[in-house]
Every structure is written in structure tokens, then in C-alpha cells.
Amino acid sequence: MAKREERIGVFVCHCGLNIAGTVDVQRVVDEIKRYPGVVHAEHYMYMCSDPGQELMRKAIREKGLTAVVNANCSPSLHERTFRRVCASVGLNPYRCEIANIREQCSWPHTYDKETATKKALAIIKTTVERLRLNMMLTPLVIPLIKRALVIGGGIAGIQAALDIANGGYQVILVEKEASLGGHVMELSATFPTLESPKDFLIPRIDEVMAHPNIRLYLNSEVDAVSGYVGSFNVKIRQKTKIVEEEIGAIVTAPGFDLLPREKLPVYPDDPDIVDGLQFERILSPERLTYGKIKRPSDGRVPQDIVFIQCAGSRDPEHGMPYCSRVCCMYTAKQVLLYRKAVLEGQAYVCYMDIRSDAKGYEEFFQQVMSHDGVLYVRGNVSRAFRDGDKLKIWTVDTLSGKSLEITADMVVLALAMVSRPGTRELARKLNISVNEHGFLTEAHIKLRPVESLTSGIFLAGTAQWPRDIPDTIASASAAASKVLSLFSRKELLHEPTTAHVDEEVCSGCGVCVPVCTYKAISIDENKKVAVVNEALCEGCGSCAATCPSKAMQHRNWSHRQLLAMIDVAGGGYV
């Protein structure tokens, strides 16, 4: 193959002082200009800005560049930006590559300008070498089934399903229980307005039941999922029968559980020590006690009641190191409802800190805290135990430095919110990840908060992290909007930088099959070769690294490219 003559341009970004404060950008430009194949090099304050992009366009047009290196931040930030710039002036976007000289150079070497400058040059040179062999690619077109699956019929699933259905697309809603509504249906009232959740949830449930675009599967669970964004196949188990559905996108909202009580040995198993959700049922006007607050053991009205916040939250020793985020507010709400129902009652709240960081929350909390018959005690409870027909609670008031023993009739534990035991299993079926606590992991905590790392699968509600109702609704609507934006496309494009098999070389040994996280590789038993499903391939490169005969190659990350990069990296810098 005749080597085409490359005309490569290098654009070095200052990123303000993020790069230029450490890397000598002028020296980088001067040296790289002399590098074989480089016909243009320049630096600019912010290459991602409009004037910066214009500089690129001008140089590509005027110098007739055939390939472009952008030396700046991580490709996860501006690769798309600069590839778009290239495409806008007729250069194939896959002839543009990022040399990361910020996260991988200027930031870690802030105090060593000489090393940073040399390393920046080495990074750019390796990228030039890679670029010489970069192919011109066009994105893959993959089919798009415009029907969504929503897993979980709690408030998050309901919201996501209605948003998508109202956008004009079909939704399949799968709920494990016999009815919709989830934990929110168990609540007596909601903070900070004391609105009954039934008032806003039941109309939403009715809307779901009657919606022509929603098909509801109750008493059902997702059994297996295969396929990829645009065309998933899902098997739904409804009691004994299995139903198959074809869908294009998935919203995952399986919800939360409370931390099991036995994880906290300082609280004995006692009928009058209840958790937050049990107390909601006691408060709830239409349940059990018809709005009268009675304690479970003997039905007496509790005159002294102790609310214990952070029971298992912010407590790495027993429970969970994280904050469950809703307990401060729902405890305040429960205190208020209790005081309204028991006029001579005394409520104690044992707390660590009060977190009331949303609209109207602090005002609500202040109102509760200053209510008579309510005493907030700042300190951790060390033990609660039965003493005759009373309960004793040992705690400390850290503001006065005194140990306290509170005698009460009832204790309410604001137990930590945890991931449901089934969430890990569901995540495994969907091929999405969970964190160390079993919560679903988002693709990027700031920029892609409702996406999983598997495209086409979105996250909503408390399976991702403890959330209150407004945040849950917001996340569900955000996930739904991601589905709607996906469905609004005519066709689905997939990055062409995938793995591909050289069938002449492949022996069908199959070592690439288990290393693929995305389950994109299978073995064609007739031809005895590996086959890559390019729609599933995310281009991670594991298979290419594993293949013993180098039959598996990654487009634009070929072995030849890597060797060329290693050659120049070793010569120039190390």
C-alpha cells in the first residue's frame, strides 16, 4: 500500500493556565513543527472556544491538513467538539485525535515544568504516530425500536413511564409487587408541605393504568435481557409464564430498602422500637390505628417518644458510611405529626447534624424544632433497651457534654436507606454496574447522572442513591428525557471504533469471548471464527489485547499503531 503523504496539524491548548502554567506551549509548538509529517502547529488560550475552533477550521482549509492532533484535556471532554470541527470543513472526524496533556501531564506535574514539557511533546508525538495509520471511518447505523422498558413501578418508574408515554412512545412497565406506588404509598404525609402522597400518587397510578401507550406487567420481574441500545430483547417473568418483548431503551428504577435492624446490635428486637416506615403506617390515617398514634406492644398512646436519626447512616462500623439524605426531613415531619396528634406528648430527636438543603426544607425544620414538646439532642445513641413497660435510651448531648438517659414509651429509628438485595442481580442481567453499597452506578456523576455505562440503559430513583421524592421525580424525568431524545432520532449511530476480526488469521480459539464485558463476541461454529457484534462493542480493546494471534484488532487502535507509538515514546522522553 502506497503511503499517502500526511499533512498533520497540531493544535495546543493553554486551557488558561491549566496547561500553559506548567507546559511551555511555545516550545512544544516550535519543536513539533519540525516533526516529520507535521505541517502546521499553533497554540491558543482556549482551543474549545469559538475563536479557537475557527483557528482550526482556517488551518485545515488553508494548509490542506489531512489529520489533526488536538493537545488539550481528556478526550472525554472535547473529542466530540474537535471532531465536529473537522467534519464541518470536510475532514473525516476519525482523522482527529486528542493528545491528553492536561489530566495526564500538566495536572500531575505542576511542580516540574521541564518534565511536563518533555512529556507533553512525547504524548503529542505518539498521537501523531497513531494518526498516521488512522482510518477514515463512518459511524455504524443500527436499528432503533422506539419502545421503552421501565423496571420498577414506584414513583420513579411511574414518572418515567408517563413521561415517555406522553411523548408518544410505547412503554412496558414491569413491577414486582401486585400494585403500583412502591414505598411512597406507605407514607402518611410528605415533607415539607404535609401533603398526602395518595393525593398526588393515586391520580398518577390511574393515568398509568388508563394510558394507551403503557403496557403494565404486575407481579412480574425481568428474567433476562439481551441485545443492545435500539434493540433489546427482554424476557419478563410473570409468575410462571415468560413473556418476551422487543424494546429500544430501558429505565431502571428498582428502588430501595431500609437497612435490616439486626445490623445495629445496640437496638434490641422490641415491638416498641420501630423503623421509620413502620411509624409511617402508624401515623397513616387510613391504616391500622385510624390516625391514633398507639404503640405496638400494648396500644397505649406514647407520651414520650424518641426519634433516632442516622441509625446506620454515616456509620461505617455498623451500617453505611453515607448519608441517607431523607431522614432529617422525614423525622421532622414525623415529629410534627406526632405532636399534632398527641397534645401532651414529648418528642426527643437524637441527631448528628441536620441536613435540610432544599426548597422550603430548612424553614420546615426550624418550625418543627421550635415547636413545644420537641427537643433536639445532638449526639449518637449508644444503646436502647426495655425497662419494665418503658424504654431507656442512652445518649449524649454533645452541646452540653453530658450523658443522658431518656425514658420513653416508644423509639423510632431512621434506618439507613440501602440498595435492595435484588438490585445487584438485576444489574448483572442488564450488564450495568453497582458501587460497593449495591447502588447503581452512573456513567459520570456530574455530566451523565442518569445514564449507565451501557448505552440505552438509564437510571432513576433511589436504586442509584438515597433520594427524596422531588429528587426522585427529577431523576426519573431526566432518564425519560434521555429515552425521548434517543427515540427522536431517525436512526441510531454507533461509534465505528470497534473491534473487528481478520477471519483469515482467526482460529476461533474463543479466548476473546469471556474477556468482553459487553458480551459482544461470539464464535461462528461453521466458520470457526470469532464474530463481533459491532452494535454492542464499546471499543474497550480487551479482546485485541487478549487475542494470541492478533486476529482481533481495534479500529484506529491497531497493533501497528500501538507499536509505532511505543517506538517514539521510548526514543523521545523516557
Next chain:
Amino acid sequence: MDLAYYPGCTLKTRAKNFETSALAAMSALGINLVELPRWNCCGTVYSLAEDDLIHHVAAVRNLIRVKEQGKNKVVTLCAFCYNTLKRANLVMKDSPDKRYAINIFMDEEPDYYGEVETAHLLQVLRDDVGWEKIAGRVKHPLKDLKIVGYYGCTLLRPQSVAIDSVERPTILQDLLKALGGTAVDFPFATECCGAFQIVNNRDIITERTAAILGSAAKSGAEALAVSCPLCEYNLRQTQSSTKQPQSGVPVMPALYFTQLMALAFGLDLAVCGFEENSPETRAWLKNKGLIS
């Protein structure tokens, strides 16, 4: 089986009954507690001062004595000795700087790196002997005997040396059950008895032990099983000083768990040394038909 045994000072003076009952009960289980030929005070209280390394020297010296015997494990009875030795050993194991300073200072001794495992006898019973074997050795089950396991502080705190769950330990109750008794839970099981405050502030001891005894009585217990000579002493002192009926403090024997083992195993009562417990102990045991 022979196990290296570190007695500590109290077991040779005020808590002889703890030692005699333990040696006899263990030999009934086929384990010889072999006292170290040379030992010194453990240092009594583990010093928390960051730079107070001299206080660990006594404990470390004892651990070196164990190593000299060719042993890698030492058993203690006294909960305080257990705590001090175990924590000093952790320093030698995990803090290279302190280990270096202590080793340099003790230039007459071989260097020590925390190799010796420090165990409390309760751990040996649970982990090496097992409750089943203990239950199998019982001749006179302690039936109809409601006893609380009272742990105090030093077997369980800090967590790094705890022999069981810090907040809800069961090891003493498990032993009591193996001996055929009824183990009663009570909320004060891991509360401090006041410890050395007995020396300069008796009121603290009176208040603490009265609360402990009161709670034990409320839970329906008739006696306490203890493993710390200082707890035993404090509980006994309070009872003798508050015997007036108006004080409301129940009179309740505090027995070493090894005494209960010896009783249940049907050993010679001389090894129990009940005369060193509170004066009411013998009468109560007689009343319960455990001694004649």
C-alpha cells in the same frame, strides 16, 4: 495440651480463687495452663499517651518471656492484663517507629516484633475447646441458675482487641449455656464498673455498680459471671458497703466464670475458693443446692 499462661499480680493476691478454679477447670478439659517461669507486672493500664512508650515496656517484656519459652501464644485470665498485653503487642506489630524505639531501649532483650498471640481464656474456651466439649464435661449442670454475663470494659474495648462483638457480646452467655445454666441478657453487660476510681472516688463505684446490680436483678438474674478481678472487687465492695435495705441495691454474688466451670464440672470445691467471694455467696450456693 500445654498453654503458656500469664497470671498477673492480682491473681496471686486478691483473686487467688480465679486462678485456682481456672487451673483446675482447664486441666479437667485436658489443658495445662503452664505459668511462665518468669514474669512481671503487665503495666496494669495501657497508656494512651502517644509518646509514653515506657509504659509498654513491662508488657512487651512479658511477651518476650513467652517467646523465650518457644511459645507463640499466651493465655491470660485477668481482663485487664489481657487488654494491656494485647494492645502493647499491637503496637509492636503495627507501629514500626514505636517498635524501633522500644526495642532500642530494651537493649538487654532480644528484638520483638509482635509475634506472640495474646488470648483471653474465654477465647481459648470458645475457639480451641468449643462449647460442645465443655458441655460434655459438665457433671452438675447449673440448672435453674439465672446468671448474667458481665463483661465490663477491657475484654471488649477498643474494638481492635475485642474478644467478641463490642456492642452485643455473647461469649460469656454461651459458656453459661454450655454449663447448663440460664444466661440472662441485661443492658449493663458492657458498662464500666468504675475501675480504679475505687481508690480515690468511691462514690462513682457505688453509683456504677448499684446501677449494674439493679439492672441485673431487674432482668431476673441471681448472680453475675465476671472475668475481671477489679470488676469482682468493686461489685463485692459495693454490696458490703450498701447493705442497708433502704439503699435498694440487690445483693448478688459475682462469680468468676472459672468458678462456675469448676462447680459444673464437679471438681473439688477447694479450688473455687468461695470464701474469697462476698460472704453471701456460700449461703446462696447452698440454697441453690450447688454446695452442701
